[in-house]
Amino acid sequence: MARTSRKQGKAAEQTTIPAMKTALYVRLSNEDNGGRSEDGIDNQLELLLDFIRRLEDMEILPGNRHKPSGRKVENRKDTYIPSGAHVPSGKKVEIIETYVDNGQTGTDFDRPGWERMMEDAKAGRINCIMVKDLSRFGRNYLEAGDYLEKIFPFLGVRFIAVNDQYDSEGEIFPHKELITEFKNLANDYYSKDISKKIMSAFRAKKEQGQFIGSKAPYGYILENNRYVIDEAAADVVKRIFAMKTEGMSAYKIAGILNQEGVPSPSRYAGEQGAKKYKNCGHILWQQEAVSRILYNRAYVGDLVQGKYNSSIYSRERRGKKEEDAWEVLEGTHPAIIDRNVFEQVQEIREKNRKAWKDRQGGPGYGNVLEGILVCGICHHAMWRNKEVRNGKVSYYFFCGSAYGHSQTKCNTSSIVDHKIFDMVLKQIRLQIDLAVEADSLLEQMKKSDTHVAVYQEKKEATGRVRNELGRYVYLKTSIYEDMKQGILTKEEFLAAKERYARKISRLETELNEKERELEKFEKYMGGENQWLKAFLDFRDAKELTREMAVNLLEKMEIFEDKRIHIRFRFRNEYEYLMSKLAERGEGCGRTVSG
Structure with a gap:
């Protein structure tokens, strides 16, 4: 051969x-x-x-x-x-x-x-x-x-x-x-x-009274960067302002429009072919939409832009500007509402706002559960309202969906606020008692030889995996030089590269798990457990405060039968600590649900 x-x-x-x-x-x-x-x-x-x-x-x-x-x-x-x-x-x-x-x-x-x-x-x-x-x-x-x-x-x-x-x-x-x-x-x-050139071009367009956004306010359509009146929607805007001058609230105006079957702005946009709003046929008028219309200076012919700080380059919106920093040009497009009527409506709205604040500003009005308490049926925020009967002031919670205009409303009944506050405070006190007991057991456990040995083993195990990972990363990077020097063939190089890559991937996963476990142990058992710290800080509290609610409560749900479900903060820290105490046979004498 x-x-x-x-x-x-x-x-x-x-x-x-x-x-x-x-x-x-x-x-x-x-x-x-x-x-x-x-x-x-x-x-x-x-x-x-x-x-x-x-x-x-x-x-x-x-x-x-x-x-x-x-x-x-x-x-x-x-x-x-x-x-x-x-x-x-x-x-x-x-x-x-x-x-x-x-x-x-x-x-x-x-x-x-x-x-x-x-x-x-x-x-x-x-x-x-x-x-x-x-x-x-x-x-x-x-x-x-x-x-x-x-x-x-x-x-x-x-x-x-x-x-x-x-x-x-x-x-x-x-x-x-x-x-x-x-x-x-x-x-x-x-x-x-x-980015600078685009922003410069935008400024030039603004100075010429051209709109640089993507959507005109309800009542207008956008043609060549300018507002043109949409007669059908403009008639609705005129009615809204007229009803407001007659003393109607935004809530009542929204209700009338819904009763008459007038399409809401989102629904109307979808009916006019706007793809973004094509699935908004079920959206009804809400008092917020009415309020936005009543506050919008566009309806008197003014162009208001530059409400937000933003960057074309990074495509980030960097917060809303103060109102006196907005860019306003008067008389840039046809007006739907007479300026005198608009000013009259603003005076009415300001007067109503001040009267509402005066009514609600009595002692104890502050809602300590704002942003925390929701309806357990529809998950809408529970609102807190004031009621005066025979000169006696009381506050109660009710589901916000009953106040808004929506096609579905839940039947969660109202409940007096102090009953909720009392129940919440009772559950917090139980958690505080549990934290006091757990803190004592943890301090005893930290002093034991077993605790130190467990911690040392976790550190050493993490270090072993980290060293092994480093070795395989080095091997993976060095085989390319071996191939260039002829020590390895191309096939051997590719096979070794794939083998090392699989090994590295497995070790990275293992190292992540080891590091997370070590971090948990150090954070929850060796250092300062956040669950313990949060609840022990309020061990002397006698009443429910806003600070206490924000720091200890993540979410609360209330149901039709007045049943309340509380989700406390720092659940991971709590569960980890309880599991480790149980492993040592030093479990606390009580458990608290929630």
Whole structure:
């Protein structure tokens, strides 16, 4: 038998190298959407496919999701693979899928196509990502750097940016760490510059009286960034203001509109074709919607904008501004309500608000359970109201759904507030007694040799797993050098890499569990148990206060039969401590439900 030459053996060996399971990622920015720039979806895709064809003679199978559209590609370049680039012979590329984000900004990575691709990378479905250039990848310098330097290497994903001549493995293109960082920094600056220009354009539009939001107030429609009166809805707005000038409350106005079958603003928008509100046919008028209309200066022809601090670059809303900082332009569009009528309504609303505060401002009115007590049937907030009979003032709770306009109302009856307060205080006192007993037992247990031994064993077990993980991470990173030096073949390298990756994944899971258990033990048993601290702080309390309710109660539910379910805070700390005391045979003498 003839001997096989070393060259032939090497060639045969290279053909067995697994193909790169490649994802093609293309993104069209908001600015380019709808245009025919070289950054168009089809152009990006054709460039990547042409690069792969030049990289190797590869057949693109018909019917694949990455099949090009056949459109003529404009502004194409012929130098995707530069002269002198090292292209490994026999390298195979398997295109798994093309991931597309159409009309998505590059300033963050909150994009559906990108997120789906990263899920596939985590699942091992792909191990190579290919993009036209770094700007298609992302324009946020810091977050892009995290992907290139940490996330991709951790996932074992190769990253190739064709026009920037970047290959994370340095095979097709030489390593360009500094160039990559400066390019990303430039893209980051570009995004911030675009943000400034957009904000500047927005300011110019505001000064011209143009609306830059996405939805006009009820009673108007938006045409060319300006408010135009919607006559049908405007008639309803006029009725609302008229009823208010007659002394009707917002609640009563909403009830009349519902009785007459007048569509609520959400329902009306859906009937007019607004996709966002297409499923709002069941929404009725509520007093809040009426109040918003009565307070909105848009109905006298004024444009009010800039209520919130926000950033186009980060797409974050940064809190509401003070009212005197809002941007107001008077007389920018046709008015629905006469300015004198609007001012009259504001005076009525202010007078009613002051009278309500005067009625409710008596001693003891403060609702200590606000935001905590809800109806156990419909989960609506329980409201607290004042009642005066024969000069005697009392307060009671009732379900808020009975007050609002909704198609479903529960039958939870009202209950006098002091009865609830007494029941809650009784349960808190039981928890405090339990905490006092548990604290004493815990202090005794901390001094025992067994407690110290258990803690030491948990620390040592965590350290052993951490050291083993570090060893396998080192082995995984060192085998690449072994392959480059010829100690390992490509097949041996890939097999070892996969084996170490599985081991590392298992050890990471085990380490997380060990660290969580150690942290729990230190936090709940060795240090300051939050459940103990919270309840012991109120051991001398004689009455229920707002501070006590906020610190100790997470949620309360009241049912038709006056039954109350209380969920206390720090349940994890409580249950962990009780379980450890029970393991030592030192359980507390009573248990408290809730």
